[in-house]
Amino acid sequence: MPLSNRSAVRASGSTPGRRRLISFAIAGTLGFMVDAGVLTGLLHLGSDRRLARLASFACALVATWLINRSTTFADRAGALSLAEFIRYAGASSGAAVVNLGVYLALTSGCDVFRREPVIAIAAATGLSMSLNFWSYLRLVFAR
Numbered sequence: 001m002p003l004s005n006r007s008a009v010r011a012s013g014s015t016p017g018r019r020r021l022i023s024f025a026i027a028g029t030l031g032f033m034v035d036a037g038v039l040t041g042l043l044h045l046g047s048d049r050r051l052a053r054l055a056s057f058a059c060a061l062v063a064t065w066l067i068n069r070s071t072t073f074a075d076r077a078g079a080l081s082l083a084e085f086i087r088y089a090g091a092s093s094g095a096a097v098v099n100l101g102v103y104l105a106l107t108s109g110c111d112v113f114r115r116e117p118v119i120a121i122a123a124a125t126g127l128s129m130s131l132n133f134w135s136y137l138r139l140v141f142a143r
Contacts, residue, residue, distance in 0.1 A: 023072040024133055027064050035060035061092055073141035084140060091135035099128035 038059045042052035065088045069077040078084065102124035106113040113120040 020072055020137075021133070024068065024136075027067040027072055028129065030067055031060040031064035034063040061089060064092075065089075068136060069141065073136060076137075076141035076143050087140045088136070091140050092132060095128040095132040095135065098131055099124045102127055 035056045037056075039052050039056035042055055043049060047055075062085075065085055068088075069080075069084070103117075103120050106120040106123060107117055108114075
């Protein structure tokens with residue numbers, strides 16, 4: 001990085017990595033809003049809760065892919081492609097399985113997590129977010 005860019009980064013208090021993480025967190029928050037909104041709407045319309053959840057997850061997946069590719073990983077994304085979306089969906093699904101597995105393991109194996117399942121969700125979410133970020137950076141939007 002040229003000296004002038006380093007000075008600008010120090011002056012702003014931000015680094016490209018920090019900006020990428022913040023953008024990733026914002027994309028995840030917006031994805032949650034899409035997920036919750038679609039789920040709530042479909043349930044209000046009388047949809048089956050399982051089908052509504054699948055539909056809301058799919059909508060959130062597409063939303064976060066579009067947001068992450070246009071902001072968080074814009075410098076790494078190529079042309080819009082089905083192959084990229086399939087990699088993204090695979091990485092997201094893998095992290096979702098890890099999230100559920102960690103939650104189930106913690107709540108099955110420890111009284112503290114059974115009594116306070118939100119702590120288990122927080123641990124599972126932290127791990128799956130880390131896995132998502134790494135897999136998007138290294139596998140989905142790899143250069």
